[in-house]
Amino acid sequence: MTLGQLAFKDLLRNPTRLLLTVLATGIGVLAFVFLQTVISVFYSGLAVTQPDRLAVRSKISITQPLPLSYKRRIESVPGVTRITYAGWFGGRMSETREDFFPNFYVDKATYLKVYDEYVAPADQLAAWMADPCGAMAGKSLAERFDWQIGDRVTLKNAVYPGEWTFTVRGIYAGRTPQIDTTLFAFGYRCINERLPEELRDYVGIYTIVVDDPARSAQVAAQIDAMFANSAYPTRTESERSFQMSFIAMSSAILTAVRIVAYGVLLILLLVVGNTLAMNVREKTVDLATLRALGFRRRHVAALVLVESLVIGLAGAAVGLLLAPPVLSGFVRVVSESFGPIGTVVITGPTYALALGASVGVALLAGLLPALRAARLQVAEGLRRIA
Amino acid sequence: MSEAAQVSVAPIVRLRDVSKAYFRAGMRLPVLEHVDLEIAEGSFIAFMGPSGSGKSTLLNLISGLDRPTEGVVEVAGRDLGRLSDGELAEWRAANVGFIFQLYNLIPVLTAAENVELPLLLAPLNRAERRRHVAAALDLVGLSPRVHHRPTQLSGGEQQRVAIARAIVTDPRLIIADEPTGDLDRKGAEQVLDMLQELHRALRRTIVMVTHDPHAAERADLVRHLEKGRLL
Amino acid sequence: MIPLYYNVRSLAARRLSTGLTVLGLSLVVFVFAAVLMLSNGIESALSAGGSRQNVVLLREGALTEIGSVVPREAVAVVGNWPQVASSPEGTALAAGELLVIVALPRDGDTFANISARGVTEPSWEARPAARITEGRRPRPGSFEIALGSSLIGAGGGAEVGGELEFAGQRWPVVGRLSAGGGAFESEIWADRNRLGQAFNRPGLTSAIVRLTSPDAFPELKRRIEGDRRFELKAMREDEYWEEQASATATFIRVLGLFVAFVFSIGAVLGAMITMFAQVSARIRELGVMRAIGFSRGTVLAGVVIESALLGAVGGLLGSLGATAMRFVKIETLNFATFSQISFGFAPTPGILLAALLFGLGMGVSGGILPALKAARLGILDAVRA
Incomplete structure (x- = not known):
């Protein structure tokens, strides 16, 4: 066994909770990817603009x-x-x-x-x-x-x-x-x-x-x-700013979608934070024992952070695997009921952003519980009955 | 190394005018008051006293889990009050083995892995660690059960795993907090036999807290605590 | 039955976990309620402008005024029909109108697309809901304009007494147009002929006709649509505006509800995590209850009720939060007309009830599996745990 293996074995204390948390994170990542893709559909016109093209339209x-x-x-x-x-x-x-x-x-x-x-x-x-x-x-x-x-x-x-x-x-x-x-x-x-x-x-x-x-x-x-x-009279502008002027008109909706996307991350933070806080509380005695045996504060904090990292990565994997089928299903349902909605693809940057957001949120959620684990008073922690 | 020279002549544990108090809602609640104590290296000492007499606190101070409000605690030649939290952890890893009333084994690890835990902090490779673990488990007679989880072991067996974990780093000091408190007669006897064996054969210093007179009988020296004072 | 205060206290005992879960649930309810309020707001903003007694005439095949052409003769012909109301002076309340989109500078370098409606006297008479609440009506034949109240204060002279510049003309703002929150409040009203001149558009895009009574609609519709000279269609004005709103409102509703649905799965999982923890932390307690004589069903109900409590509080907080959005005004593009509309979040008792039930539903769904686990516990195992 190594310290890393210790951390991984520690994950399996409560497999149900781990599974539920990873699923919840995956769902959150899915929603985040979905919303980011909606935003990028609005901006897709920009992606194909070229700097040497200008639009001339009526002023x-x-x-x-x-x-x-x-x-x-x-x-x-x-x-x-x-x-x-x-x-x-x-x-x-x-x-x-x-x-x-x-x-x-x-x-x-x-x-x-x-x-x-x-x-x-x-x-x-x-x-x-x-x-x-x-x-x-x-x-x-x-x-x-x-x-x-x-x-x-x-x-x-x-x-x-x-x-x-x-x-x-x-x-x-x-x-x-x-x-x-x-x-x-x-x-x-x-x-x-x-x-x-x-x-x-x-x-x-x-x-x-x-x-x-x-x-x-x-x-x-x-x-x-x-x-x-x-x-x-005419108004001539770069193709980019021409496209931007259309996007700007929908800016309120885009802002709302963005707020909701960050709302997803907030909910993730709460769910993952709750799980990690419960885990730390429930294994207080074990953490105190490790500290008594000579493990440092950073070791026990790392145990918590490894857990949050695993949740973040596994959640991202679940969400990113689910995203393409869910998105194409959504597009099919929507275009059947009210017309096509352009070309919808999940872009590389969206994948990267979602992965980063998932891991980032999970680590952020682990921060307080990790701090709590590190700050644990050993003598007091040992006295607590599991 | 003048310090090393000092160690050989000085007792392994020396407490000088040590007091410990907790502060709750602005009130000072004394737990230990003006304790002076010396424990010679290689002795097996038992502390007895009613609950609330301060015996667990005394044990925590000796093992570097807690710091005194006043006074000096010197163990194995180090003034524990001068060590930072990290240094203290490192010191514990090298010098102290712990045996708890409720064994405090990590439930998700096997017996062998639990014993291996303190070795993760030592500069040993995998093979060396495995050898130490096997030797310690052999010493407590649990070699056939190395791959069992704590929940698959009886109370006495769990405490023997804990003893193996306490001695695997070959510490100078073994701290036992009510080691038989949660065991039946037979389990308790086994554990006490083992502690006595460690003391006699390996000349380990053992500091034990107990309220079981049978357990205390096994020690060479019994001290009593009452209301925070050493009698 | 296990008394409710027992559930409340056991939730309170784990304040952090309870708080985080409730917050998560309330965020989901917030999104759910806000989305419904928003699409309701768009619909009511646009449809408030329409009267059931009015008819909009468009070219057959046109969905909006912008994409329509109406011949002048048609307006003159319809004006003589008995189904059309007249003003006290005896003028028929049938007015040809011209709707154009104007690019007005917004803050900085961006432009807002605003609908400008070219009107004549009967346009005002036909729409009693459209009132001037500050200043006066523009004089017929002048370049004066009335500005919809949601455009007032947008800067660049957008106030009564100010002046706007578009299509190579200066347009003095002489009045503030209010229309009960309807779409007209996001429009500019100008003299039809002046607007047509400025935009080189001599034709009409649509016509508004006031009926003698709402019941006269089928007859008028039959006559105008049967007249092969014009190729026109007739729509009730309120239905026309509802139709205008539906694309944007449906977009927001479909997107929002889908997201709320996805979220709710996450929040249910979150509630489940908490309730599983509640159950395993209280195994001994639950065992004692069973030993005392509480039935499996009661224990099950107790856990579900506790989880429902989480959901109910989450639902309450979420819908309160969404109701507070009432004070936020939003401007966006109406997909149907390509012009700016302004609207808010419109809460209704139905939406609030739905939000509360949504929260409650999430709580209950999150509690079922943990409750089953609690109910299945053997008494002896539980007490010994």
Whole structure:
């Protein structure tokens, strides 16, 4: 036997309690991972932003369009190497929320040159380019509705009157798992030609690529100055801060989710702390005996901390094993009842954070009991009857 | 080493004008008052007295588990009052073996592992530890039961494991606090035989507290305590 | 029956463990109750604005005003129908409206998306709930605006007497708009034509119609939806607003309840740990009780009651804590309209009762296994332990 083995044998005094505590910790870790993942879904747009991409949108409001004629003028600004535009179409297959999916019109010739994180096979790409009303669907979207290449999708829309039928020409995937593959994109030309006069030749947002990210602020200022006194003033910002402005709008909900996530850790602290405190109380005599035999304060404190470390690690293992199936089950249930909720993956940093939080909380919970074990008055402890 | 030279001539335990008091709610509750005591190395001494006479406190002071309110406690040549808490623990590990009334074995460990406990603090390798443990258990006659847990042993057997644990580090001083208090006649006799054997054959110093006159008879010297004073 | 004070005292004897367990349970109840209060708050915030006697006209297929277009002629036609109420002056209470989203600077570099509603006189008459509580109504045809009361004080001139700047115009704030906590309190009301000019939007997004009585709705709905010229649909105004709230409220409710459920498993385990410890610390005591003549059932009930007590106190503390959240106001994005809404936690007796029962339920579930263990103890083993 060694000191380490002594600590491990000590764990088995109350296997039921150890098991319950590890399970409770595992459940807590599970909830923590779940909430962190919800937060990271909100931020997933940020993960794919690139420093050299800027968004140009209407200064007045996100729902206000910009004239198509701006494309040439923005292009001419020094430092702009590529440009594309897109807009929210907002069509629906029916009025139910369940079969809603995000759909956009894009400038097909330039879109994938700017957004190179979306990838599709070359032949599908060519077919999409060739068909004015061809659409590109994300992999998970196509799976959701079981669409094959060549299928027709009809959307209705209140702003753009009438029925709009598109043919699925390609199915795209993401370069990394965080890329959103629930989108549906078709060429602007397909709809522009059919629009009433007053709606024609307006697009939602331009995205530009600059040659030097360090100069983006300068380029942005130049673009905004160019349109400042027009009927359609612009607001140009980095893709990151554009995404951030959407996230900021949900900041209250995100804050609430964060508070709850830390609430989980607090509950964990209470449960683990309770267990360790009970353990120390119940083995007071044994700890006093060890001290009498010559063990130091740090030895008995270490016994308690090893216990909390084991609980933290085992709890993290249970929670992290449970998290992926529970999360995907949750996503399935939720998307069945009210539409898709983007691409949900548990990221590496979330795993690391959860492991760290679990071990950290367990050690923190062990701190007071360990201190109590170390401070034990030997003579008094020995007198206590087990 | 002048200190080492001193040890050979001086008694192993020397208490000079030692008092111990507890303070509860601002009241001073004396437990031991002005105790002067010397115990020669190699003796087997028993302290007797009614409960509350201070005999357990005296034992705690001698074994370095507690500190006096006043006076000096010198054991095995060291002034215990001058040792820090850590030094005291180290000193106990090297010099004192404990035998308790309720055996105080760790329930999750086997007999052998319980005996091995004090050796974990000594600079010994695994094989050396195993040899010491086997020798100690052999001495108390428990070799066939090394892998039993305390709950699988009788009271007398548990106390013999505790004795093995007390002698495994080869300490100069063995402290026994009511070692027979929880045992039946037969178990008690076995334990006392063993203590006597340790004293006679190995010349260990044994300090025992008991209120059992049969147990006290086995010691070479019996001192009585009453109301915190040595009679 | 074992008297209750026995349970109370034995819990009090282990104050630390009892306290930690109760705190854990109450945190879970807190989350549970707060979530329900929050989604209730969103729903009542949005639906409070709608009247059952009013009808919202949208283009068929549109779910929100933002995504809708309504022809002007339709409003004129509907205004002549007998189901539509009139003002004392005899004007029909049918008003075409224009809803746009305005980006207003919030603190620092961020923007809030605020709904701006272009209105005409009948818009006010049709909605008696929308009242000016400070200042006055904007004059028709001017750039004056009324600001929803939850936007007042947001900074940057957002106060009566102040001025906002958007869409290349200055808009003097002349009134504070209150609407019984409804969605209008998060809106800007401006003159419809001026707003349309500023945003280059000559059309209408929706229309509001006041009925002579709520019972006239089916007839009006049948007539407007049967008219193939317009392709419009009619919704009762209160139902329209409830619908607007449902996505955000459901999101919070589903997420929150799922989390509360996961939490509760952890808290039940925590209660179980404590109750197992209570039972093993009192084995001798329980044995004595059995020896005196208490039955297995009584011992079992005693342990469950003790655990239920933990849950009840946790439930009480948790729901009290959640009720205190009443004083917190929250602003967030409404997913349906992409604009900012403001709401609070709205406790109801039903939610509080549910929270208490939730706490009690957790306590009872945590007590069952330990209670079974206690009841199964042999009398002799227990007394001898």
